[in-house]
Amino acid sequence: MAGRKETISDEEILKIFRSSSDPVLTTSELAGETDFSLNGIRKRLYSLEERGLINKKKAGNSPVWWITDEGKKYLRE
Template identity: 75%
Template sequence: MAGRKETISDEEILSIFIENSDPFLTTSELADELDFTLTGIRKRLYDLDEEGYLSFKKAGNSPVWWITDEGKEFIESERD
């Protein structure tokens, strides 16, 4: 698929949360920001939730996501 990244690192995904002024983001916002499919980013977000780097809450039919303290620590360790 032209223009779409084949892979996105955990650091790239988590960095969106660090750099964004909103305290939480939707799956669609993240897919748009990263130029990735909804299905692809959704799986990655749930994986990051299982690892403890993100948390989510259902808001209507869609989850909203935020970075956890563990996610912030991971980003800091990757940037050092």
């Protein structure tokens, strides 16, 4: 597969949500917690959303993201 190599697993991204004291996180906050660019983390977040592991809604001009019950279940497995 062409493109940048993944350097963080889906599980590690979900753990960022679980360990955060804030129930929602911005794309910028998540990029800061990883070594991904905004575009790179955004692609990963949309992929996790498609799988039902996280959800998002618009807050102003930017989306905020949170882990779903399905995402929490994924971490327990």
